[in-house]
Amino acid sequence: MLELNATTLAFFVFAILSLGGALGVVTSSNLIHGALYLILSLFGGAGFFVLLSAPFMAAVQVLVYIGAIAILIIFAVMLTRSMTRMTEVYNRQWWLSALVGTLLLLMLALGVIFPVWGEGGMLPNQPVSNEVATTEALGVAFVSGDQFVLPFEISSLLLTGAMIGAIVLARDTEAS
Amino acid sequence: MIPLWMYLLVAAAMFCIGVYGVLSRRNAVAILMSVELMLSAVNINLIAFWRYTAPSDMAGQVFTSFVFVIAAAEAAVGLAIIISIYRSRRSVAVEDVNLLKG
DSSP, X not given: OOOOSHHHHHHHHHHHXXXXXXXXXXXXXXXXXXXXXXXXXXXXXXXXXXXXXXXXXXXXXXXXXXXXXXXXXXXXXXXXXXXXXXXXXXXXXXXXHHHHHHHHHHHHHHHHHSOSSSGGGOOOSSOSOSOOOOHHHHHHHHHOTTTTHHHXXXXXXXXXXXXXXXXXXXXXXXOO | OOOHHHXXXXXXXXXXXXXXXXXXXXXXXXXXXXXXXXXXXXXXXXXXXXHHHOTTSSHHHXXXXXXXXXXXXXXXXXXXXXHHHHHHHSOOBGGGOOTTOO
């Protein structure tokens, strides 16, 4: 079913990175370790983007997710150290959360593996075509009047609002 | 080539690990990290579907870019809220934020 070539090997390497990092995030008691596992998992995700012919998305994932969001999370971990280190990792309903997560995974796996949608009821095993749109087409799509310029401008408003909100929420209010 | 369902299965597993992390961790920053895992899993899903069903149309990558934007905005505001809560309660365990509890 799967021939042994570099693409398959890379897929499994990135899958192990992503899922191993994700498991490390949810099971680590030290939050800095958890943030580093998150960075590992996001690198695996960036590798998937490269495999799926979306190199710009891979670069944006590394720059924005790892370079900005994960670093911000590490800052927040360092700023919110509690006095006692003896707190537990999970709350009292962790077994229920594990059950819900497993049931959701089973449901999603059934929906993904068995033919419930797609043409003829099967998901494509091969890409439909190998003519992949380039990054230039992505740039044109963002600013072209009949494509996606309106959500693009609204997202810049969202980022401005989020930046102002974060500054107002986290600023020091004891300044005299 | 790798069939599409393998990419979707990896993304679904990452999403479910994120769901488990959100529902079971006590620390608010750890919950936020699990939410970022879920958003990254959704991105992998979107790009996999884009590549396998409509690779010449740009809608898949544009949608993924907007998910990046929303994740960044939500992480910034969420962490600002967590820092602000820490300043007044000296704790980031979500079960200590219980002023409205009856």
